[in-house]
Amino acid sequence: MAQQGSATQLAREATPAIRLDGFSDEIREMFDSIGRRAFEIFQSNGLMPGHDVADWLQAERELFHPAHLDVSESPEGFTIRAEVPGFNTKEVEINVDGRRLTISGKRETHEERKDEKTIYSEQCSNQVLRVVDLPADIDAEKAKANLKDGVLELKVPKAAQAKKIPLESKAA
Numbered sequence: 094m095a096q097q098g099s100a101t102q103l104a105r106e107a108t109p110a111i112r113l114d115g116f117s118d119e120i121r122e123m124f125d126s127i128g129r130r131a132f133e134i135f136q137s138n139g140l141m142p143g144h145d146v147a148d149w150l151q152a153e154r155e156l157f158h159p160a161h162l163d164v165s166e167s168p169e170g171f172t173i174r175a176e177v178p179g180f181n182t183k184e185v186e187i188n189v190d191g192r193r194l195t196i197s198g199k200r201e202t203h204e205e206r207k208d209e210k211t212i213y214s215e216q217c218s219n220q221v222l223r224v225v226d227l228p229a230d231i232d233a234e235k236a237k238a239n240l241k242d243g244v245l246e247l248k249v250p251k252a253a254q255a256k257k258i259p260l261e262s263k264a265a
Contacts, residue, residue, distance in 0.1 A: 178243035
């Protein structure tokens with residue numbers, strides 16, 4: 094059965110929200126989760142110093158789905174495509190702060206049915222986090238996002254560059 098509703102309602106449902114206010118509390122919680130897991134890895138390796146980056150990266154891989162990215166640039170702006178399979182628009186958050194673009198998301202876990210016994214299960218993380226520093230400032234107010242078939246596509250225009258104003262000297 095086809096969904097009914099106005100084009101605006103349907104477009105709103107297919108477009109993740111873009112936030113302009115830097116890191117949210119959810120992203121801080123994600124970083125805290127990575128930090129806690131990295132410390133657990135550090136402890137399990139006998140508190141051996143010098144592997145902090147490797148421990149952090151291992152914690153990220155364990156806790157978050159890696160959003161594979163494709164970033165392209167044109168004179169007008171950037172197009173970013175991120176793979177976020179299994180996530181819907183309500184579960185994905187996009188933050189823009191200057192040149193930094195953050196894609197984060199958390200999806201609900203599906204509970205096992207009581208009348209079935211799990212024989213084999215593979216799971217990927219129910220969270221995604223990707224932070225990208227772009228080579229130019231972007232105009233977040235004009236950014237557009239679309240999520241379709243597990244691919245998030247962002248089109249973000251570059252911010253207007255400061256223009257030099259020529260000074261004219263007048264004789265007094």
